[in-house]
Amino acid sequence: MLSRALRALAPRTTVHAHCDIPCGVYDPAQARIEAESCYKIIQKYQDSKDELFRARCIHVKEERAELTKHHIDVMWHDYFKPEHVEKFPDLHEVCWKASKQASQVKRTVDIEEAQKLLDMIDKIDMMWRETGGPASTRMQASA
């Protein structure tokens, strides 16, 4: 009787509150490589007269820009800590603008916009290096 009542009261949806396991490996180079791809693809797009090739360029650039945004977001949300914001008070603004710039690159074929994105990622890279950099968040190559 009780178990029947409980079954009727039981939720049908499970919400997960599992612990997320941070691997602790971070490097803005991931974002930089995807952003460089965007830059080079825009160059190739501008240099080509082949419409099919140009269409493929747009498609691949959009994918790369989305990946750039993802990697910027990982640095912003997972790597940077409150003490890093104390050291660089404009950290949130830099990451936010870089993330937005990745969206901008996704929708244009303006090489200047791609360059701006690279410059913003370099700022994030500088903050990463000043707060630990490769020594704290990358594995060292085995000899």
Added chain:
Amino acid sequence: MLRRLVGMFGAALFLALGSAAIIGRLGRSWESRVAVEGHSMEPTLFPGDWLLVDPDAYARHTPRVGELVVARDPRDVTRVIVKRVIALLGDDRVTLAGDHPAHAADAVTVGAVAREGLLGRPWFRYWPDGRIGPVR
């Protein structure tokens, strides 16, 4: 006299509308009830907690820092997670994190979740019987 009558009528109308809203919210929340699994929200929520979730919360207001939310997992949209809002990103996305002390130390976050990924706000624990009450 007339004034008093109008006042009483107003109060009755207010009460009726108020209770209708509460009953409506209860009904909607009952339809959206969930069970918690996992430890990342301790000591606020424990595995096995059953919660009422207001599915209209974010149609009424924007999410606020510190609120509990039920959301689609940005890493796997077939999964539903329960976390807390720790930051508003200004572009219609929020950052979520667990409550567990080990998480606070790591500042581990789930990542950015778009506002349309927020499914509702848990507000009441109705089981187990020893811990029935509002959750925040």
